[in-house]
Amino acid sequence: MYVQIFFLITFFEKRKTIQYRKEKIKLERYPTITVAVPCWNEQNTVEKTLNSLLELDYPKDKITIIAVDDGSTDGTFEVLKKFEKYPNIKILKKENGGKHTAVNYAIENSDSEFISCLDADSFVEPETLKRMMTYFLKDENTMAVAPSILIHNPKTMTQTLQQVEYNWAVFMKKVLGMLGGIYVTPGPFSIFRRKVFKDLGLFRKAHNTEDMEIAFRMQKHHYKIDQCNDAYVYTTGPKNIVALYKQRLRWIYGFAMNTFDYRKILFKKEYGFFSLVSVPAGFVSMVAVPYILGLLMFQIVKGIFKLIEKYQTVGFDFGFNFTLPNFDTFFLNTNAYVFTGILLYILVMSTIIIGKRMITGKYGFDLRIIYFMVIFSFIAPFWVIRAIYNAVFAKKTAWR
Amino acid sequence: MNIPTREKNDWKKYLIVFLITLFLFATAFYLSNNLNNKKLEEIRKIEDTISIDILSLETQFDLFEQLSCENVTDSILSKELGELASRIEYGEKNFDTLSKELIGLKKYYSLLQIKDFLLMQKARERCDLNIESIIYFYGREDCEDCRKQGYVLTDVRKDYLELRVYSFDYFLDVSAIDALKSIYKIDEKNLPALIINGKTYDGFKNREDIETIMPELVKIREEREAREKALLEAEVEAKNDTSNAKEIKDENTENAPKQ
Numbered sequence: 001m002y003v004q005i006f007f008l009i010t011f012f013e014k015r016k017t018i019q020y021r022k023e024k025i026k027l028e029r030y031p032t033i034t035v036a037v038p039c040w041n042e043q044n045t046v047e048k049t050l051n052s053l054l055e056l057d058y059p060k061d062k063i064t065i066i067a068v069d070d071g072s073t074d075g076t077f078e079v080l081k082k083f084e085k086y087p088n089i090k091i092l093k094k095e096n097g098g099k100h101t102a103v104n105y106a107i108e109n110s111d112s113e114f115i116s117c118l119d120a121d122s123f124v125e126p127e128t129l130k131r132m133m134t135y136f137l138k139d140e141n142t143m144a145v146a147p148s149i150l151i152h153n154p155k156t157m158t159q160t161l162q163q164v165e166y167n168w169a170v171f172m173k174k175v176l177g178m179l180g181g182i183y184v185t186p187g188p189f190s191i192f193r194r195k196v197f198k199d200l201g202l203f204r205k206a207h208n209t210e211d212m213e214i215a216f217r218m219q220k221h222h223y224k225i226d227q228c229n230d231a232y233v234y235t236t237g238p239k240n241i242v243a244l245y246k247q248r249l250r251w252i253y254g255f256a257m258n259t260f261d262y263r264k265i266l267f268k269k270e271y272g273f274f275s276l277v278s279v280p281a282g283f284v285s286m287v288a289v290p291y292i293l294g295l296l297m298f299q300i301v302k303g304i305f306k307l308i309e310k311y312q313t314v315g316f317d318f319g320f321n322f323t324l325p326n327f328d329t330f331f332l333n334t335n336a337y338v339f340t341g342i343l344l345y346i347l348v349m350s351t352i353i354i355g356k357r358m359i360t361g362k363y364g365f366d367l368r369i370i371y372f373m374v375i376f377s378f379i380a381p382f383w384v385i386r387a388i389y390n391a392v393f394a395k396k397t398a399w400r
Numbered sequence: 401m402n403i404p405t406r407e408k409n410d411w412k413k414y415l416i417v418f419l420i421t422l423f424l425f426a427t428a429f430y431l432s433n434n435l436n437n438k439k440l441e442e443i444r445k446i447e448d449t450i451s452i453d454i455l456s457l458e459t460q461f462d463l464f465e466q467l468s469c470e471n472v473t474d475s476i477l478s479k480e481l482g483e484l485a486s487r488i489e490y491g492e493k494n495f496d497t498l499s500k501e502l503i504g505l506k507k508y509y510s511l512l513q514i515k516d517f518l519l520m521q522k523a524r525e526r527c528d529l530n531i532e533s534i535i536y537f538y539g540r541e542d543c544e545d546c547r548k549q550g551y552v553l554t555d556v557r558k559d560y561l562e563l564r565v566y567s568f569d570y571f572l573d574v575s576a577i578d579a580l581k582s583i584y585k586i587d588e589k590n591l592p593a594l595i596i597n598g599k600t601y602d603g604f605k606n607r608e609d610i611e612t613i614m615p616e617l618v619k620i621r622e623e624r625e626a627r628e629k630a631l632l633e634a635e636v637e638a639k640n641d642t643s644n645a646k647e648i649k650d651e652n653t654e655n656a657p658k659q
Contacts, residue, residue, distance in 0.1 A: 001424065006417045155501070222406050237615055272406045277412075306547070313548040334435035339428035 001340065007175040011354060014178050020361045021230050025130055027137060031061045033114040033129070033191070036106030037067040037196040038099050042120035043075040045071040050083050057130060065089045066106040067120075071096025073200065076120075099187070100203035100210040107197055111306065115192050122188035122235040123152060131193050131231040143223035144215075145231075146173060146190045148359060152234035162237040164352060164372035171228055171355030177227035181278030183255075184212045185225060187191035189233040196223060206261075209254025215263045219274045229358040247385050252387035253287065259283060260391075286384055306360050345373060443501050450508040457515040461522075507574050513566040513577050520564065525553050530620045533564040534610075535595035540571065547605040549592040552607055561622045 035053055039046050046067070053065050065088060069077045083089045094105055103117050106172060114136070118124065128147060135145045148170045151163040164310055176182045185192070190211065206213030239243040259279055265271050266279060348370055357363045417565045523529050536553060538546040553565050568577050570591055580586070589604035596613050609619055 005420050005424075006413075009413070009417060009420075224406075269409055270406070272409055276409070309544075309547065310551045313551045332574045334432050334439070336425075336429045336432040339431050340425060343424055343428065395425060 010175050010361045030059050032062050032112035034110035034112040036117045038102030039076050039120040040070045041074045046120040049120050057126040069093045070100040070102040081377045104202040118189050119187045125232045128345050130230040132228045144192045144225045146227045147231040147233045150236040155325045159237045161372045164368050167355040168352045171351045173227040174229045179273040181273040182225040185215045188235045207254045207257040248383040254394045256391040532617050536567045537570045537593040539591040546592045
């Protein structure tokens with residue numbers, strides 16, 4: 001609750017500084033940039049990813065795209081070869097070593113001022129790069145900028161729910177950026193100054209969450225990370241619950257392990273909001289979620305057992321007893337935690353609505369927000385509990 | 401290009417947010433407290449009603465010899481008090497803060513049940529009422545058989561409208577309940593326990609057991625059903641008669657010479 005209020009207050013305090021650009025912009029200078037596209041068995045999506053990069057509104061001689069085939073076993077390399085004809089696209093091939101090795105390979109093979117990375121299942125909009133670049137041009141201390149990530153063409157129920165969640169994330173990341181508390185520079189199109197890698201080293205494996213580890217490392221060295229809310233990158237969200245479960249397991253496990261690795265910079269005022277609130281709050285919610293779910297599950301299981309017990313004792317009652325029980329306020333739960341729970345839901349809901357406004361420029365409420373909150377609060381604890389289990393018993397998570 | 405140190409922590413903001421959070425929590429607690437107090441008031445009101453009910457039962461008891469049987473077909477254990485029982489049960493499970501008040505309420509309720517039981521016994525003897533009763537002693541929540549016995553009794557009562565079940569918490573500290581316990585030799589180890597027609601039955605009893613123990617209950621029910629059936633048939637017949645009479649009347653009217 002404290003964190004949600006902190007975020008809302010910060011938002012209202014600085015809301016006038018937030019830009020919602022619709023029109024095309026021109027930069028005073030177009031710095032050179034390399035976009036690494038690590039591919040591992042991405043034959044179906046990589047073509048669209050590369051095409052979206054080619055359509056970026058940015059001088060072609062200033063942008064180099066390096067697609068790295070990380071030992072794919074499908075037709076990815078053949079698809080990539082079709083792009084060799086473009087002068088600013090380089091195709092590299094290496095043995096499979098994981099995403100971070102592919103991105104590092106691209107960084108080592110580049111000499112541009114800025115480095116970015118785009119997962120081969122994600123796509124950018126033409127204006128995205130310029131809008132993000134303005135953050136670097138405006139403040140030379142900005143070392144990395146993350147974009148707003150949205151779900152590409154949501155088709156399934158799982159993807160639609162993620163779309164709502166990503167709206168929420170846009171708000172959270174923007175405010176975290178304002179407060180210096182960003183703890184992940186996401187794989188889809190975060191941009192870094194080359195200096196980051198020169199000073200702090202390349203990406204590390206980091207429990208399959210290299211984009212989180214680099215952000216932790218940057219925070220450790222007080223490198224500023226910002227978020228550009230009106231730069232859109234579309235990613236393909238997991239289609240079903242199982243795939244989503246695996247993705248989240250990896251994220252949360254990564255968060256837990258990276259926090260453990262960087263525990264020395266926690267609760268130290270010199271590391272600011274990142275160390276005092278942002279990461280500890282993430283951790284607290286990791287513990288609180290399984291606890292709340294545990295209570296809920298206990299109640300449900302107890303209820304089911306009682307039903308079974310009743311059935312075994314007297315059988316089902318098929319009487320035509322359709323009268324509704326009288327509504328009686330006496331039976332409403334009026335414990336304080338119920339009210340705080342409702343308050344928290346309202347706070348979260350308002351941040352989702354503001355997040356949507358940051359993307360579309362309009363405030364609006366739709367029912368999906370309710371679906372998201374209800375369904376996610378029920379299923380999210382499962383991957384949280386599993387991730388904690390994995391972290392405690394040192395079980396590694398897989399990419400896919 | 402310099403790498404700067406971070407912006408300084410805005411401690412004032414940390415404090416303001418803390419105060420706002422505190423205020424919201426305080427509001428939630430205030431609201432909860434306020435509503436719980438209202439429930440408490442409601443419970444106290446019911447307690448008052450029960451005191452009056454007990455008094456009125458006692459008076460009925462005193463007047464009993466002079467009352468004609470027509471006036472004692474039902475006691476005051478009304479539907480409202482059935483609702484009260486569900487409130488007590490729900491409250492015990494859900495409101496820790498109200499438990500003291502609820503125990504008081506439960507004691508009152510138990511006393512009322514005992515009074516009602518005694519009055520019904522007397523009424524049955526004198527006026528030959530078709531009412532059977534079961535006194536049921538249950539234990540703590542971990543007593544699995546007690547839970548099951550509760551289900552069975554609720555189920556049986558649905559079918560036998562003539563049955564009254566008086567349920568007592570074995571561990572409730574009321575001297576009248578202690579008296580019942582010693583009269584009927586109820587032991588903590590043998591819960592659940594049923595008292596039927598003055599005899600104690602220890603342990604769980606299913607529907608069939610109860611029907612075997614109380615054959616008169618089945619008989620009363622059959623008689624009631626037969627009565628109801630006869631009444632229904634009589635009603636249908638009466639209806640048919642009326643419509644036949646109406647048809648004849650209509651025919652007569654149609655055939656009557658028009659003026």
